Amino acid sequence: MDACTLCPRMCRAPRDETAGRGFCALPEGMRIARIAPHLWEEPPISGTRGTGAVFFSGCTLRCAYCQNAEISHRNAGRPFTPRQLSDSLKRLTDMGMQSISLITATPFTEAVLETLDLWKPPVPVVWNTSGYERVETLRRLEGAVDVYLPDLKHFSPQMGRLCAGAADYFDAASAAIREMVRQTGLPAYDAEGIMTRGTLIRHLILPGAAGESIRLLNWIADELPRGIPVSLMQQYVPCNNVAIPGLDRRITRREYRRVADAMAALDLPGFLQGPTSATTDFVPVFNRDESFV
Ligand code: SF4
Numbered sequence: 001m002d003a004c005t006l007c008p009r010m011c012r013a014p015r016d017e018t019a020g021r022g023f024c025a026l027p028e029g030m031r032i033a034r035i036a037p038h039l040w041e042e043p044p045i046s047g048t049r050g051t052g053a054v055f056f057s058g059c060t061l062r063c064a065y066c067q068n069a070e071i072s073h074r075n076a077g078r079p080f081t082p083r084q085l086s087d088s089l090k091r092l093t094d095m096g097m098q099s100i101s102l103i104t105a106t107p108f109t110e111a112v113l114e115t116l117d118l119w120k121p122p123v124p125v126v127w128n129t130s131g132y133e134r135v136e137t138l139r140r141l142e143g144a145v146d147v148y149l150p151d152l153k154h155f156s157p158q159m160g161r162l163c164a165g166a167a168d169y170f171d172a173a174s175a176a177i178r179e180m181v182r183q184t185g186l187p188a189y190d191a192e193g194i195m196t197r198g199t200l201i202r203h204l205i206l207p208g209a210a211g212e213s214i215r216l217l218n219w220i221a222d223e224l225p226r227g228i229p230v231s232l233m234q235q236y237v238p239c240n241n242v243a244i245p246g247l248d249r250r251i252t253r254r255e256y257r258r259v260a261d262a263m264a265a266l267d268l269p270g271f272l273q274g275p276t277s278a279t280t281d282f283v284p285v286f287n288r289d290e291s292f293v
Contacts, residue, residue, distance in 0.1 A: 001028055006137050007060035007106050008172040015107075018079075024058045026107045031057035031077035033070075033286040035088045035293055037097060042202075042231050042271050044187075044195035045126055045149065051099045052092030052121075052293075054085070055286065059104050061130040063153070063164045065247055067283050069240040072104065076287040082115040091293045093121050098194050099147070103128040109137055116144045124196050131173035132166060138179045148180035148199040155215040162244060163206075174219065177201060186227045200270075204233045205259050208246040213259040221266040230270035232263055 003012040004022050013022030017029040038046065038053035045051050057077030059066070066072045080088075089100055100121045105112050106129065116125065124146040131150040152173055154160040160169030180199045187198030201220060205213050220230060234256045238248050260272055285291055 004107075006109055006134065008132055008134055008166070008168060009060055010134075020107075024060050024107050025075060026058040028108075028111070030080045030082075030085060030108045030111045031075065032080045032085070032292075033057050033077040034284055034291040035085075035092070036284070036291060037092070037095060037293075038101065038284070041101065041128075041149075042200060044189060044193055044200065044229075045099055045101065045147070047098035047192055047194050049096045049098050051101045051126065052089065052095070052097035052123075053101045053103060053284075054088070054105070055103045055284070056105045056108055058107055059130065060106055061132040061164045061166060061169075063130075064244055065163065065236070065239055065242040067237065067239045068286070071286050073240065078287065078292075082111055082118055085112075085115045086118040088293055089115070089121050090119060093123055095293070097123065098192065099124045099126050101126045101128050101149070102145075104130065106133060106137065109140060113140065113144055120144075124194060129176075131176055132164075132169060133172065133176035135175055135179045138176060138183070142183050146184070146197050147195050148177075148184060149202065150177055150180060150199070151202045151204070152177065152216050152220070153204065155212045155219070159206075159209065159212055163247075174223070177224070181224055181228060186225060187229060198228075200229050200231060202231045202233060204236055205251050205256060206236055206247065207249050207251045207255065210251075210255045210258045214262045217259070217262050217266055217268060221268060227269060230263065230268050231273060232260060232270065233273045235273060 009023045011022035015028040020026045034055040037050040039050045059072035126147040127145045128149040157167035161167040
């Protein structure tokens with residue numbers, strides 16, 4: 001492609017099969033760092049047998065504190081064609097995976113659509129994203145993606161700029177989430193509790209930023225239809241040698257309580273993820289032979 005505008009960075013950079021000159025530095029051809037069963041998403045995504053997780057290389061947001069910097073900042077991964085990816089998706093569903101999770105796939109939107117055109121999995125296809133998306137790109141996914149799993153990370157332009165050089169993060173993510181909800185409506189579940197259609201919003205509480213979290217929860221309560229679930233995560237761990245003042249610690253119990261109480265007061269449905277996952281033990285192994293089914 002001559003001028004990529006897939007994400008809100010709007011680099012207009014050239015990208016070909018093997019190289020790219022935009023912010024994400026990704027080529028047009030897919031690069032993938034892991035394709036494997038994954039058990040640690042929210043229950044309606046992982047179920048009891050797991051989701052078939054495809055971790056794409058690169059990221060359009062690149063948070064300074066990312067746990068997966070090996071892939072998000074340093075683009076570790078291997079080239080894949082749509083045919084190869086579709087064969088891997090078949091293997092995952094043959095293994096009994098209850099959904100397919102496409103994780104930070106935005107830079108490869110066209111190749112992913114080609115993959116799903118070759119073979120549409122018989123289980124829900126989940127678009128797992130930082131939330132930093134363009135509505136125009138999401139519209140291309142309508143009908144191909146069943147469930148959206150966006151983060152909603154920062155409210156203020158200052159935090160977006162500080163953490164990811166994206167002062168427009170909230171403007172982009174809030175418009176994107178409205179579009180996701182427009183496409184999928186209120187959540188629907190199968191008999192095993194797997195979300196077959198819908199949008200599930202994730203929010204990771206950052207240290208010293210409980211006020212930001214509460215503003216985001218208020219936005220969800222005020223602006224989205226009632227019934228959109230929220231997954232509130234307290235497992236922040238400083239990673240990637242993060243050098244931002246204040247982000248060098250975990251969150252306190254008091255910070256967590258403040259945000260969880262606000263979520264309860266707003267009567268938002270969803271999940272509270274426990275502190276036991278506040279460890280890097282859950283970071284998967286990327287880009288080794290055993291990382292691929
Ligand atoms: S996908 Fe990459 S090249 Fe395209 S606009 Fe976003 S950051 Fe730039």
